[in-house]
Amino acid sequence: MMLDYDLHCHSNISDGTLTPTEVVERAALRGVKVLALTDHDDMDGLDEARSAATRHGMTFINGVEISVSWRSHTLHVVGLGIAPEYPPLVEGLRVVRSGRGLRARKMSEELAKAGIGGVLEGAYNYASNPNMISRTHFARFLVEAGHCKDVKSVFNRFLVKGKPGYVPHQWSALPDAINWILGSGGIAVLAHPGRYMSGRVGMGKKTMRELLAEFVDCGGRAIEVVTGSHTPEQYAEFARYAEEFDLLCSCGSDFHGPGESYRDMGRLPDFPIGCRPVWESWQQVTSMTAA
Numbered sequence: 001m002m003l004d005y006d007l008h009c010h011s012n013i014s015d016g017t018l019t020p021t022e023v024v025e026r027a028a029l030r031g032v033k034v035l036a037l038t039d040h041d042d043m044d045g046l047d048e049a050r051s052a053a054t055r056h057g058m059t060f061i062n063g064v065e066i067s068v069s070w071r072s073h074t075l076h077v078v079g080l081g082i083a084p085e086y087p088p089l090v091e092g093l094r095v096v097r098s099g100r101g102l103r104a105r106k107m108s109e110e111l112a113k114a115g116i117g118g119v120l121e122g123a124y125n126y127a128s129n130p131n132m133i134s135r136t137h138f139a140r141f142l143v144e145a146g147h148c149k150d151v152k153s154v155f156n157r158f159l160v161k162g163k164p165g166y167v168p169h170q171w172s173a174l175p176d177a178i179n180w181i182l183g184s185g186g187i188a189v190l191a192h193p194g195r196y197m198s199g200r201v202g203m204g205k206k207t208m209r210e211l212l213a214e215f216v217d218c219g220g221r222a223i224e225v226v227t228g229s230h231t232p233e234q235y236a237e238f239a240r241y242a243e244e245f246d247l248l249c250s251c252g253s254d255f256h257g258p259g260e261s262y263r264d265m266g267r268l269p270d271f272p273i274g275c276r277p278v279w280e281s282w283q284q285v286t287s288m289t290a291a
Helices: 020-029 046-055 087-098 100-113 119-125 135-144 151-157 174-183 193-197 205-217 232-244 279-290
Strands: 034-037 059-070 073-080 187-190 222-227 248-252
Touching: 020 034, 020 046, 034 046, 046 059, 059 087, 059 174, 073 174, 073 248, 087 100, 087 174, 100 119, 100 135, 119 135, 135 151, 174 187, 174 205, 187 205, 193 205, 193 222, 193 232, 205 232, 222 232, 232 248
Parallel strands: 034 059, 187 222, 222 248
Antiparallel strands: 059 073, 073 187
């Protein structure tokens, strides 16, 4: 069985390569029935995506992916079913976005020290929304300039902790991000947790449990189990974490663009047995509202 929900993807409002309309069209073509657009720290694509989803007969869920600093780690928390006009969420995301320009200049300076020049202008050429300049835009330029063969290999050589171009940044605090999501009527989902455990500076199982305990304590309700960067072994691993911490399970491709993402949109593998899908909570809310 394959899931026809995709609750994590990106448009060029943040660091995707397609417009919100093109993202929806690709999702529809690939059999997605329920879609959430979850751009990084920005909700400007939601209206356009919703209109396109309506034309294709798809169910559309308002979403966002909020950048979070937790201890020494950068995390991402997805908000699903948010009200994008909620003032604290709007203002919180504005503050998070405001730090991206300064970080971009520092990243460019660090890469120049490593002998790679012209990166800042090159990265901005890839950013349809300059307020959302990100490491992905830098990575696309580094590929274009011939320093790496593809975006994934950029992050093996540059822009991550211990490598040229890495600049630490203070994003939102975990309790703040979750409070913005909850206050707007949404559900907070810990995005792609397997990524936080990989690499030289990845967190171990003890730290992951401490993160999940704090996430739940702050009001987090769900965890991504099936997501583009997870292996089948990680589907099972994070299904166990979901059971341990009484979390609902979410899924999404984390699609950024054709040929650039871990996997394309649509036809995600089914959850491991025992997972409670995050959309169960929406159905409960819907039936309660209808009653």
